[in-house]
Amino acid sequence: MSSLFYPLILLLLASVAFGQGKRRAFAMAARKSGGRFHSRPWYHGMLVALWCLIPGLLVYILWICFADTLITRMVLHDLPREMLARSAGQKTLLINDLHNLVAGHVAARNIDPVLQRAADHYRVLQNTGRLIMAVLMLAAAVLSASLVYFRIGPDLRARNKVERIARISLLLSSTVAVLTTIGIVLSVLFESIRFFRQIPVTDFLFGLKWSPQMAMRADQVGSSGSFGAVPVLAGTFMISGIALAVAVPVGLMSAIYLSEYAGSRVRTWAKPAMEILAGVPTVVYGFFAALVVAPSIRDLGTMAGLEVSSESALAAGLVMGIMIIPFVSSLSDDVINAVPQSLRDGSYGLGATRSETIVHVVLPAALPGIVGGILLAASRAIGETMIVVMAAGLSARLTANPLEAVTTVTVQIVTLLVGDQEFDSPKTLAAFALGLLLFVVTLILNVVALHVVRRYREEYE
Amino acid sequence: MKKHGAMPGKEKVTAMDVVQKGLARRYRRERWFRRMGLAAVLASIGFLGLLFVSIIGNGWSAFTQAEVLLDIDFAAAQFDVDNLARANYGALVKKSLQKLFPGVKDRRQKRKLYRLVSSGAAFILQKMVMQDTSLIGTSRRIWLPADDEVDMLLKGYISRSVPESQRRLTDRQIGWIDRLIADGRLKKRFNTTFFTAGDSREPELAGIRGAVAGSLLTMLVTLLLSFPVGVATAVYLEEFAPRNRWTDLIEVNINNLAAVPSIVFGLLGLAFFLGVLGLPRSSPLVGGLVLTLMTLPTIIIASRASLKSVPPSIREAALGIGASKMQVIVHHVLPLAMPGMMTGTIIGMAQALGETAPLLMIGMVAFIVDVPTGLTDPATVLPVQIYLWADAPERAFVERTAAAIMVLLAFLICMNGLAVYLRRKFERRW
Structure with missing residues (x-):
């Protein structure tokens, strides 16, 4: 836990600074030297503490970010020339070996003495670096804190300064969400671009064959992998379609029943039960699909004389449908409740029965919201991973038969990226291309859905 | 008419x-x-x-486990005081079994006999001796885990009526098992291993402690990062942010992030946290970071709703007696909005606790026996452990998977119950 040692020291120092600053402000205020204080002593203490913490943390963060690269470069500079005059790949390997040696994860028996010496050198540099960093950090913290400390006085607008720092940190926090999106887009896009440099985009988007095997040597069997995403996409849409075919009628009807028919007692019991269904982790659904649903569907199929794969799209789709029922029902519930009572009353006044009112008045009025909800549910179904990883197949087959095994985008991403991989082969990069595809498709669905839902809500409010 | x-x-x-x-x-x-x-x-x-x-x-049924009562003779001759770890503990178990069934002479039959006791029994004895050297030279009766096949037979998952060639236990082995049962030496006892051990390839030695510890560490990171950042974002957007393009962008962003498939966050973690920053693979630190990004939207949305529900009269009263904007928020608005924020955070944490897919991406699927103790130790989490066990071929792992799910669901129900309790207790209607 040495990584937490320095921040903790800094925190301790800051709390001392807080106490000192507060005490000085109190003392000065008691002596009434120079008139009334602008800010209360607490703010003075806080300001000193913050100015202790911020410079120190900055130094620490800089050290974390750059120390390793700097030291590695210094060590490599001292290595003999012939060791460095190699390809980039071997150089990274060398650096890896070096880092492993330094960290003490020694796997190899015979260690190159040159490398061993370099590792020792690295360790020495690391220790001096850490020492310099610690001194710098403490110096920066103490210096800036004491600068503020000696400025404490009636005229120091400590409260405003502290509040400004607080406000800036709030603003910085709010950018995390944006940075996350940017991070997702960049990380997926970069790897995808590297992938598309090796495999043309058109092959990826329109190719009908998916078998992401790349041989180690050119003369091996099946040396040319094919990366046509169409069968994978088809499988995704088939499973999502089955899921929606289950979830939309059941979810919608239960939302209608709960909001239009059910008494309050039924509602207080049924709604939390549906929420539990929404809170069950997807890995549990996956286990349920693989253990209970898939075998029973296969047995049913055998009884009916059909050949059913044990990893049929039907089983995965059914369970995924169960998973998104609460999603559909709670979203539909919201929009159905948002339909003004006056519309219903008007319909009843004309002599319509309840079901006629619902079908001819309430549902058409709620339709945009319901469609939005269904789109959101579809996006969730497409992005769902664990159920399909555990219950759907691996082989990409272009088929319309839900009893056969198909694969999905998320299953392929998981199988391509789990386990040991090298970062350069098209096989791993293909996962990022699929990730990009998944991100774009779900993003479009979400944006459209949110737009539809929001526009509709404004109409009645 | x-x-x-x-x-x-x-x-x-x-x-x-x-x-x-x-x-x-x-x-x-x-x-x-x-x-x-x-x-x-x-x-x-x-x-x-x-x-x-x-x-x-x-x-x-996974909460009980078949165990065999064996008389282990820790004869002093077996042990080298300087090297206790190297003693042949397997032989102790074998000798005790031989004493129970002196009739078994054939080498192949002997091997079948030994197979009734878990291969982990030797390690258990080793641990006992290492902890308490006074055992050496004594003879003790010790309950040791039986093999998972024996366990399955006792629990009725292996049918005796199936022809011998189609089951994993031979008729002879079943005979021995019946004798052990008749002697009171083979019983189903409470399965403590399940709660105290890490993962193992042997079902009878596998436990969830490593996964639970990994989950706790990951959740700790997630909570420490997502709660402050989420609340700060909500406060900024609700109380300070000017209505302009930038704020709109943040809002649209948060709504979209809430609906991005979780596996995409895993890709981000793999490419950025592991690839660019070079943080350690399979560590709770990276898992916590990824889950933080995932739960942030949930927390932000709940916190904003909670801030919105604080009536403006509170703010105006505080402003009226001269509090600054920041003082209004810290002293008056936040305390009133806190129950709602905490409820949202707990629900977000419950989601994160059940999340699997992004953690697969950052390598938390590795087979890890040790219980993690630090944020950078390789670790796995409970849902991933469930996924790993669900894939294991042994029949005995099915019940353990289901039992691990029961533990996970118990955690989730407790968390959601706490959220409901907080909501009931502190909810105020203005």
């Missing part, structure tokens, strides 16, 4: 007649519609019931 078709052509058909005519049909339809609605609700609750019944039905 009115009989349909009784007076054809004589009287004009009134609108009332048309209505009356269709009424029965319309009421029938109404009933049907209502029944369909009820059926839909019952179906979803039925699915929930089926899910729970199948999980509990599969999992409850």
Whole structure:
């Protein structure tokens, strides 16, 4: 836990600074030297503490970010020339070996003495670096804190300064969400671009064959992998379609029943039960699909004389449908409740029965919201991973038969990226291309859905 | 008064007649519609019931484990005081079994006999001796875990009526097992290993402690990062942010992030946290970072709703007696909004606790026996452990998977119960 040692020291120092600053402000205020204080002593203490913490943390963060690269470069500079005059790949390997040696994860028996010496050198540099960093950090913290400390006085607008720092940190926090999106887009896009440099985009988007095997040597069997995403996409849409075919009628009807028919007692019991269904982790659904649903569907199929794969799209789709029922029902519930009572009353006044009112008045009025909800549910179904990883197949087959095994985008991403991989082969990069595809498709669905839902809500409010 | 078709052509058909005519049909339809609605609700609750019944039905038996009572003779001659770890502990178990069944002479049969006791028994004895050297030279009766096949037979998952060639235990082995049962030496006892051990390839030695510890460490990172950042973002957007493009962008962003598939966050973690920053693979630190990004939208949205529900009169009163904007928020608005924020955070944490897919991406699927103790130790989490066990071929892992799910669901139910309790207790209607 040495990584937490320095921040903790800094925190301790800051709390001392807080106490000192507060005490000085109190003392000065008691002596009434120079008139009334602008800010209360607490703010003075806080300001000193913050100015202790911020410079120190900055130094620490800089050290974390750059120390390793700097030291590695210094060590490599001292290595003999012939060791460095190699390809980039071997150089990274060398650096890896070096880092492993330094960290003490020694796997190899015979260690190159040159490398061993370099590792020792690295360790020495690391220790001096850490020492310099610690001194710098403490110096920066103490210096800036004491600068503020000696400025404490009636005229120091400590409260405003502290509040400004607080406000800036709030603003910085709010950018995390944006940075996350940017991070997702960049990380997926970069790897995808590297992938598309090796495999043309058109092959990826329109190719009908998916078998992401790349041989180690050119003369091996099946040396040319094919990366046509169409069968994978088809499988995704088939499973999502089955899921929606289950979830939309059941979810919608239960939302209608709960909001239009059910008494309050039924509602207080049924709604939390549906929420539990929404809170069950997807890995549990996956286990349920693989253990209970898939075998029973296969047995049913055998009884009916059909050949059913044990990893049929039907089983995965059914369970995924169960998973998104609460999603559909709670979203539909919201929009159905948002339909003004006056519309219903008007319909009843004309002599319509309840079901006629619902079908001819309430549902058409709620339709945009319901469609939005269904789109959101579809996006969730497409992005769902664990159920399909555990219950759907691996082989990409272009088929319309839900009893056969198909694969999905998320299953392929998981199988391509789990386990040991090298970062350069098209096989791993293909996962990022699929990730990009998944991100774009779900993003479009979400944006459209949110737009539809929001526009509709404004109409009645 | 009115009989349909009784007076054809004589009287004009009134609108009332048309209505009356269709009424029965319309009421029938109404009933049907209502029944369909009820059926839909019952179906979803039925699915929930089926899910729970199948999980509990599969999992409850994992809380017991077949164990064999053996007389272990820790003869002093077996041990080298300087090197206790190297002693042949397997031989101790074998000797004790031989004493129980002196009739077994054939080498192949002997091996079959030894297989009744778990291969982990030797390690258990080793641990006992290392902890307490006074055992050496004594003879003790010790309960040791039986092999998972024996366990399955005792629990009734292996049928005795199946022909010998089709089951993993031979008739002879079943004979030995029956004798052990008759002697009171083979029993199902409470499975403590399940709660105290890390993962193992042997079902009878596998436990969830490593996964639970990994989950706790990951959740710690997630909580420490996502709660402050989420609340700060919500406060900024709700109280300070000017209405402009940038704020709109942040808002749209948060809504979209809430709906991005979780596996995409895993890709971000793999490419950025592991690839660019070079943080350690499979560590709770990276898992916590990824889950933080994932739960942030949930926390932000809940916190904003909670901030919005604080009435403006509170703010105006505080401003009126001279508090600064920041003082209004810190001293008055935040304390009132805190229960709602905490509820949202707990629900977000419950989601994160059940999340699997992004953690697969950052390598938390590795087979890890040790219980993690630090944020950078390789670790796995409970849902991933469930996924790994669900893939294992041994029959005994099925019940353990279901049992691990029961533990996970228990955690989730507690967390959600706490959220509901907080909401009930502190919710204020203004």
